[in-house]
Amino acid sequence: MSDEPTRRRDEGALRALVPRVLAGLVRRGEDFDAAEDALQEALLEALRAWPEHPPRDPGAWLATVATRRLVDARRSEAARQRREEATYAEPRASGPPPEEGDDTLFLLFCCCHPDLSPASQVALTLRAVAGLTTREIADAFYVPEATMAQRISRAKRALAGPPAPRLDQPGDLAVVLRVLYLVYTTGHVGPAARVDLAAEAMRLARQLTLATEEPEARGLLALMLLNHARLPARFDDEGRIVTLDRQDRGLWDTRAIAEGVRVLQSALAVQRPGHYQVEAAIAALHDDAASAEETDWPQILAWYDDLVALSGDPVSQDPAAVLGRAVAVGHVRGAAAGLRETDRLREVLGDRHRWHAVRGHLHERDGDLAAAATAYAEAAQRATDVAERDHLVRQAARARAAGAAGASVRIS
Incomplete structure (x- = not known):
C-alpha cells in the first residue's frame, strides 16, 4: 500500500x-x-x-x-x-512560551511591515505564515516561480531593520487586515484554484479576532464568510461566472452565512463602524434574500451611503463602493437615476471595465438593450481577468440578441 x-x-x-x-x-x-x-x-x-x-x-x-x-x-x-x-x-x-496563535500573529505582523509593498506583504505572508512553497504562491498569482522567489527574497531582506509592529498599533492592524483581504480576494476566484488562499486568509482572520477587540477584524472575517458562502454557486459546471441574480441559492453555504451574521453582529455592537463591517452588512443582506427579487435594496443603498461616507475621497479611494452604490440607486430609484450616478463618475472611472459593466447592467434594466450590449462589450475589452472577460462577452452577445429579437417582434 x-x-x-x-x-x-x-x-x-x-x-x-x-x-x-x-x-x-x-x-x-x-x-x-x-x-x-x-x-x-x-x-x-x-x-x-x-x-x-x-x-x-x-x-x-x-x-x-x-x-x-x-x-x-x-x-x-x-x-x-x-x-x-x-x-x-x-x-x-x-514566563511560559507564547501560544501558537500569538506566534502566528507576531509573524503575520512582521510580514505586513509597512515598509514592504502590498505585493511583497502578501507573498511573504503566504510563505512564512501559511507555509506555502514558492512554487505554490507563484502558481496562485500566475507568475513564474523565479519572479516570486525574487519578490520574497527582497521582502525578507527588507525586514533586517527594526522589529515589526504589534497589535496595539491600530494603523498597523489596518495594514494586516488589508493584506488578509488581498490574500482572500486572490483565492476567491473559483473552485479550480490550485491553492486555497481564501481558506488560509479566513484561518488567519479567525486568529486575529481572538487577539484583538478591534471590530474591523471581526468585520473582515464576517465579510469573508458571507462572500465565501456563495462560492459554490458562483461558477457553472463549465467554469463560467454566474452573476448573483442568477445563482442557485440552494447551493449557498447556510452555516457559513449564519456564522458570518453572528460575527458581524458582534462587531456592529461595538458601534465603531468601518469599511469591512459595512461591506459585510451589504453581503449579509444579499445572503438573506431568498431570491434576487426579494433583495432589500433600500437597506443596501443606506449601507452604501454609509460606506461612501467613510472615505474622504470615495471616487478615487473606493471606486467599488461608488459603483456599487450606483447599482443600488438603479434598483431603488430606477435605472435612469443609476445611470445619472455613473455619469458623474465618468471622468474618473470611465476607463475602468467595472464602470462600463455597471452601465451595461443599468441600461439593460432600463430596457435599452443596444446600449447595454455596447457597454458590456466596452467592459470586456478592458477586463484583465479571463473568466470575467468571457462573461462580459457573453453578456454583450445576449443583450444584442435580445435586442434584435425584440426589434423583429415589433416589425412583424
Missing part, C-alpha cells in the same frame, strides 16, 4: 509548526531571511529523520536544528553554538 497519505500528513504537520518556530527565531533577534532559510533546512532534515526517530517535542527539535544551521552558517565559536542550543532547551525566564 502506498505511503503517500502518510507523507502528506507528515508534511502538513510540519507546515503547521513553521509559524511558531520561525516566530521564536525572529523574536530572539535572528535575521528573518537567515532564520527562514535555516528552518527550511531543518524541515528537510525532519522529513528524513522523523519517520524512524520521531521527536518527543517536534517544535523544539526544529528550533534546535534551525539554530544549529544558523550557527554553522555564521561559522561561530563552539561555545556560542552551545549557548544558542541552550536558549531553546530551557523555558524562558520571563
Whole structure:
C-alpha cells in the first residue's frame, strides 16, 4: 500500500509548526531571511529523520536544528553554538512560551511591515505564515516561480531593520487586515484554484479576532464568510461566472452565512463602524434574500451611503463602493437615476471595465438593450481577468440578441 497519505500528513504537520518556530527565531533577534532559510533546512532534515526517530517535542527539535544551521552558517565559536542550543532547551525566564496563535500573529505582523509593498506583504505572508512553497504562491498569482522567489527574497531582506509592529498599533492592524483581504480576494476566484488562499486568509482572520477587540477584524472575517458562502454557486459546471441574480441559492453555504451574521453582529455592537463591517452588512443582506427579487435594496443603498461616507475621497479611494452604490440607486430609484450616478463618475472611472459593466447592467434594466450590449462589450475589452472577460462577452452577445429579437417582434 502506498505511503503517500502518510507523507502528506507528515508534511502538513510540519507546515503547521513553521509559524511558531520561525516566530521564536525572529523574536530572539535572528535575521528573518537567515532564520527562514535555516528552518527550511531543518524541515528537510525532519522529513528524513522523523519517520524512524520521531521527536518527543517536534517544535523544539526544529528550533534546535534551525539554530544549529544558523550557527554553522555564521561559522561561530563552539561555545556560542552551545549557548544558542541552550536558549531553546530551557523555558524562558520571563514566563511560559507564547501560544501558537500569538506566534502566528507576531509573524503575520512582521510580514505586513509597512515598509514592504502590498505585493511583497502578501507573498511573504503566504510563505512564512501559511507555509506555502514558492512554487505554490507563484502558481496562485500566475507568475513564474523565479519572479516570486525574487519578490520574497527582497521582502525578507527588507525586514533586517527594526522589529515589526504589534497589535496595539491600530494603523498597523489596518495594514494586516488589508493584506488578509488581498490574500482572500486572490483565492476567491473559483473552485479550480490550485491553492486555497481564501481558506488560509479566513484561518488567519479567525486568529486575529481572538487577539484583538478591534471590530474591523471581526468585520473582515464576517465579510469573508458571507462572500465565501456563495462560492459554490458562483461558477457553472463549465467554469463560467454566474452573476448573483442568477445563482442557485440552494447551493449557498447556510452555516457559513449564519456564522458570518453572528460575527458581524458582534462587531456592529461595538458601534465603531468601518469599511469591512459595512461591506459585510451589504453581503449579509444579499445572503438573506431568498431570491434576487426579494433583495432589500433600500437597506443596501443606506449601507452604501454609509460606506461612501467613510472615505474622504470615495471616487478615487473606493471606486467599488461608488459603483456599487450606483447599482443600488438603479434598483431603488430606477435605472435612469443609476445611470445619472455613473455619469458623474465618468471622468474618473470611465476607463475602468467595472464602470462600463455597471452601465451595461443599468441600461439593460432600463430596457435599452443596444446600449447595454455596447457597454458590456466596452467592459470586456478592458477586463484583465479571463473568466470575467468571457462573461462580459457573453453578456454583450445576449443583450444584442435580445435586442434584435425584440426589434423583429415589433416589425412583424
